[in-house]
Amino acid sequence: MILEETARAVLHEAQKSGADYAELFLEDNESTRIEMIDGKVESANYARISGAGVRVLLGTQSAYAYCADVSEQSLMETARAAAAALGEAKFSPNSEIKLSLNRFITPVKQPFDTIGNADRVEVMRIGARAIKSASSEITQASVRYLDQVQRVTIVNTDGVYVTDERPRTRIYLQAVAMNGTEAQTGFVGPGSCRGFEAYRDVIDVEQSAKVAANMAVTMLHAPECPAGNLPVVIDGGFGGVIFHEACGHSLEATAVGRNNSVFCGKLNTKIAANCVSAVDDGTLPGEWGSINVDDEGGKPQRNLLIENGILKGYLIDKLGSRRMEMPSTGSSRRQGYMFAPTSRMTNTFICPGSDDDDEMISSMAEGLFAKKMGGGSVNPSTGEFNFSVAEGYWVRNGKIVSPVRGATLVGKGSKVLLKIDRVGKNMWMSAGMCGSLSGAVPTNVGQPRIRVSGMTIGGKGGAIE
Amino acid sequence: MTYQEFATRATAYAKEIGCASSELYYANGESFEVNANAGEIDRYSVSREAGVSVRVSLNGKEGYAYTERIDEPEKLVDHAADNAKCIESDDDHPMQTKQTYQSVKREDSALKYLTESQRIALAKRLEQACLSLDARVKRVVYCTVGYDSGAVVMENSLGLHAERSNNSSYLFVMPSVEDGLEIQTGFAFRMGTEAASVEDCAKEAVEDALGKLGASPVDSGCYRVLLKPFAMSDLMSAFSPMFSADQAQKGYSLLAGKEGREIANSIVTIWDDPFDPVAPRAFDGEGTPCVKKAIVEHGVLKTLLHNLKTAKKAGVESTGNASRGSAASSVGVAPTIFRVEPGKLGYEDLLIELKDGLVISELEGLHTGVDSVSGDFSLKAAGFHVKDGVIVRPVSNITVAGNFITMMKDVVAVGSDLRFGLPQGGYFGSPSILISGLTVAGN
Numbered sequence: 001m002i003l004e005e006t007a008r009a010v011l012h013e014a015q016k017s018g019a020d021y022a023e024l025f026l027e028d029n030e031s032t033r034i035e036m037i038d039g040k041v042e043s044a045n046y047a048r049i050s051g052a053g054v055r056v057l058l059g060t061q062s063a064y065a066y067c068a069d070v071s072e073q074s075l076m077e078t079a080r081a082a083a084a085a086l087g088e089a090k091f092s093p094n095s096e097i098k099l100s101l102n103r104f105i106t107p108v109k110q111p112f113d114t115i116g117n118a119d120r121v122e123v124m125r126i127g128a129r130a131i132k133s134a135s136s137e138i139t140q141a142s143v144r145y146l147d148q149v150q151r152v153t154i155v156n157t158d159g160v161y162v163t164d165e166r167p168r169t170r171i172y173l174q175a176v177a178m179n180g181t182e183a184q185t186g187f188v189g190p191g192s193c194r195g196f197e198a199y200r201d202v203i204d205v206e207q208s209a210k211v212a213a214n215m216a217v218t219m220l221h222a223p224e225c226p227a228g229n230l231p232v233v234i235d236g237g238f239g240g241v242i243f244h245e246a247c248g249h250s251l252e253a254t255a256v257g258r259n260n261s262v263f264c265g266k267l268n269t270k271i272a273a274n275c276v277s278a279v280d281d282g283t284l285p286g287e288w289g290s291i292n293v294d295d296e297g298g299k300p301q302r303n304l305l306i307e308n309g310i311l312k313g314y315l316i317d318k319l320g321s322r323r324m325e326m327p328s329t330g331s332s333r334r335q336g337y338m339f340a341p342t343s344r345m346t347n348t349f350i351c352p353g354s355d356d357d358d359e360m361i362s363s364m365a366e367g368l369f370a371k372k373m374g375g376g377s378v379n380p381s382t383g384e385f386n387f388s389v390a391e392g393y394w395v396r397n398g399k400i401v402s403p404v405r406g407a408t409l410v411g412k413g414s415k416v417l418l419k420i421d422r423v424g425k426n427m428w429m430s431a432g433m434c435g436s437l438s439g440a441v442p443t444n445v446g447q448p449r450i451r452v453s454g455m456t457i458g459g460k461g462g463a464i465e
Numbered sequence: 466m467t468y469q470e471f472a473t474r475a476t477a478y479a480k481e482i483g484c485a486s487s488e489l490y491y492a493n494g495e496s497f498e499v500n501a502n503a504g505e506i507d508r509y510s511v512s513r514e515a516g517v518s519v520r521v522s523l524n525g526k527e528g529y530a531y532t533e534r535i536d537e538p539e540k541l542v543d544h545a546a547d548n549a550k551c552i553e554s555d556d557d558h559p560m561q562t563k564q565t566y567q568s569v570k571r572e573d574s575a576l577k578y579l580t581e582s583q584r585i586a587l588a589k590r591l592e593q594a595c596l597s598l599d600a601r602v603k604r605v606v607y608c609t610v611g612y613d614s615g616a617v618v619m620e621n622s623l624g625l626h627a628e629r630s631n632n633s634s635y636l637f638v639m640p641s642v643e644d645g646l647e648i649q650t651g652f653a654f655r656m657g658t659e660a661a662s663v664e665d666c667a668k669e670a671v672e673d674a675l676g677k678l679g680a681s682p683v684d685s686g687c688y689r690v691l692l693k694p695f696a697m698s699d700l701m702s703a704f705s706p707m708f709s710a711d712q713a714q715k716g717y718s719l720l721a722g723k724e725g726r727e728i729a730n731s732i733v734t735i736w737d738d739p740f741d742p743v744a745p746r747a748f749d750g751e752g753t754p755c756v757k758k759a760i761v762e763h764g765v766l767k768t769l770l771h772n773l774k775t776a777k778k779a780g781v782e783s784t785g786n787a788s789r790g791s792a793a794s795s796v797g798v799a800p801t802i803f804r805v806e807p808g809k810l811g812y813e814d815l816l817i818e819l820k821d822g823l824v825i826s827e828l829e830g831l832h833t834g835v836d837s838v839s840g841d842f843s844l845k846a847a848g849f850h851v852k853d854g855v856i857v858r859p860v861s862n863i864t865v866a867g868n869f870i871t872m873m874k875d876v877v878a879v880g881s882d883l884r885f886g887l888p889q890g891g892y893f894g895s896p897s898i899l900i901s902g903l904t905v906a907g908n
Contacts, residue, residue: 034551036553037554037715038715040553040554041554042554044529044547044548045529045530045793045794048532048533049793050534060507061505061506061507062508065510065511066513066514067514068516069513070534085499085506085509085511118551120551139716176717182839183717185839224866227866258606260604340510375833376830376834377830377833381641381648382648382649382650384861386830387830388833406841408830408843408845408866408906410864412862456863456907458863458866459843459904460866
């Protein structure tokens with residue numbers, strides 16, 4: 001851990017060109033990745049990412065410098081490099097910052113450094129076996145495993161001095177089904193912010209593997225999805241990616257603070273159907289997107305974003321807070337020391353509603369049931385998004401008539417939110433990696449099953465018989 | 466500890482614990498990036514990075530470990546050896562031996578000799594240029610100028626020694642335009658030797674944005690489609706894993722075993738050209754000398770891409786396509802510089818050839834809307850509706866769906882307007898390509 005004296009000296013150096021805020025972020029991140037193809041371990045890799053970043057702010061100007069070498073000399077040079085962006089070093093900043101250490105730690109039953117590769121491989125093998133034995137049409141099972149512990153220290157001129165230890169693990173199961181010329185894939189990637197005990201306590205690898213295998217086989221026998229503008233039912237869990245893309249990104253200060261969001265100036269106005277409430281909550285214990293402390297040393301919180309269709313809040317980091325003249329919401333995150341932090345999501349979900357899951361489909365004349373979403377992207381300026389449907393079913397006269405493949409959903413976030421006409425009762429979340437300005441961070445998306453009264457469905461199929 | 470000291474100790478220790486061979490991959494670099502907003506610097510980042518990866522071969526299996534702390538070499542080798550011990554695949558992955566390399570000259574990129582303040586001024590000028598081009602440009606969403614330089618040193622106990630240094634420059638900008646009814650954004654970039662062409666870049670980005678005003682979907686159906694260079698190069702990038710022998714050997718590519726067979730229309734030729742001036746390099750990610758070769762020649766698949774491991778398994782020579790995403794990643798397979806051989810028709814000629822259909826200038830959602838195993842794609846797209854060879858209006862909020870393999874057979878014309886897309890892990894270039902039919906979802 002960094003000595004307080006060094007931290008003080010670095011922050012002092014960083015403020016010499018007049019910065020009104022300086023921050024030091026140190027990271028030491030150890031990870032193990034193992035890949036298994038067809039039941040055999042194919043590769044294993046260990047990585048230790050280690051370095052530091054210094055950020056300075058002057059009003060809404062920001063500069064960031066980072067280095068892999070964390071010696072005191074290198075940190076001082078890095079502080080000078082950040083300061084140089086704001087001008088000449090001619091100020092003598094106040095060096096009497098009061099620092100008192102606050103240590104955070106995620107409670108872990110089985111730390112990753114107490115288990116060996118053999119333990120990891122055993123868990124992976126359960127997944128590989130379950131995929132392969134699910135169907136004779138499965139030709140390939142791939143399992144990727146990751147565990148990591150990110151140790152960070154954050155010190156800033158507001159007096160923040162915290163350390164945090166963040167364990168995370170994820171297993172990514174992929175099944176390929178083939179019949180001669182065609183191939184389809186299915187995947188599931190559960191993750192948890194816990195130690196290795198996650199595989200005993202919360203992640204059912206065998207069940208996840210079966211879901212992935214079933215998805216590949218079902219899609220192999222699915223005709224192409226027809227195209228059109230029709231109602232779409234989106235299932236819970238990873239279905240929440242619609243909200244993440246269509247709305248979440250446009251509520252980040254990165255977009256709102258620069259006037260690049262469709263939701264600018266819409267606080268306390270109606271932006272969604274009355275049945276929609278949504279939250280970003282980084283405090284949920286053990287969840288994939290949870291944090292003990294944000295990457296500016298701030299306290300994460302449960303942020304109410306939408307309440308009964310009314311916009312209630314944004315996701316704001318320190319720089320965003322200056323731009324927007326609103327308080328930070330504990331939403332500052334970064335992949336690691338190579339990125340300046342910015343406003344990001346944690347565990348973001350549509351809250352449970354009061355509608356019946358089955359009724360959403362049985363009351364639909366024709367449309368799509370998107371059981372499993374792929375990922376997607378959005379242009380925050382226009383709110384236009386697109387995402388893929390990994391497992392879809394065609395619905396006619398209230399009944400599922402066929403699985404369909406190759407569907408995508410396209411639309412504008414602001415319009416889709418208003419067109420949600422059903423929100424189910426059971427909410428669950430799924431792990432994902434979200435990429436943005438400050439790199440890839442683990443986030444959970446979630447929702448109950450919902451229905452959108454009309455959306456552009458992309459696909460290349462003809463009418464479903 | 467110096468890197469040299471680290472390397473010597475790591476190599477000696479690997480030998481001591483019984484590794485048949487060991488290899489070090491050291492990368493260091495510096496980067497600079499600045500983003501201008503409303504005439505001020507609003508994001509600014511400078512860095513110095515270094516990392517070393519050790520790869521060992523122990524009892525015929527290989528293991529990797531990477532660190533950014535140049536200390537404790539023995540501990541890193543232990544991690545790599547531990548990883549080697551859990552490998553179950555029987556594939557042999559030999560390390561490269563001592564090689565001689567062709568000398569390649571990469572032209573210095575445009576921002577190399579500029580001072581930091583000149584680079585910052587460039588970013589501000591880029592933003593200003595966009596704003597002053599048209600009154601409808603209200604804002605610039607981002608406006609970024611960057612410069613990286615770095616070096617890679619690869620050496621192993623079999624005598625391999627390969628090193629290179631390079632530098633790259635880029636600028637990219639996204640102006641936002643409004644006409645009272647709607648907001649649209651445009652995008653343009655310049656890289657390498659053209660990375661100081663601010664006015665040029667601003668003009669392209671603003672024209673891109675203005676061209677989209679008034680865009681709406683077309684009716685769903687099957688359309689003749691002219692894919693512009695970036696749309697096609699993005700698709701190639703997304704489907705490039707299909708050409709990897711590694712993917713093929715693992716059962717993830719429909720091109721497995723298709724060497725010598727026709728996989729595209731005979732007017733299609735695709736090169737893997739490591740010496741293309743856009744980013745030439747002499748050796749690949751495991752030190753094998755690079756070679757230029759046709760991957761698809763007049764529609765026929767000539768070869769898949771190999772590294773030493775996949776080549777050994779297939780009983781062929783490596784094609785010099787070992788990849789190393791970064792020093793932290795293991796050796797994989799990837800194209801060097803993929804390029805569709807341009808044809809003779811200019812863009813205007815292609816519009817006439819297209820007659821009735823769509824020009825697709827951009828595709829979105831490439832990280833999710835494509836399946837490189839099945840070849841299927843369904844992507845959000847934007848472009849123009851063309852009637853009788855003339856652009857009639859902009860089109861947005863549609864998806865274009867097809868299958869990459871089928872599409873390559875449906876190519877009916879290849880343009881002369883070759884351009885490389887913004888590199889995202891690799892370089893992909895294509896001219897505009899006319900496709901006889903793709904499925905479009907809109908109204």
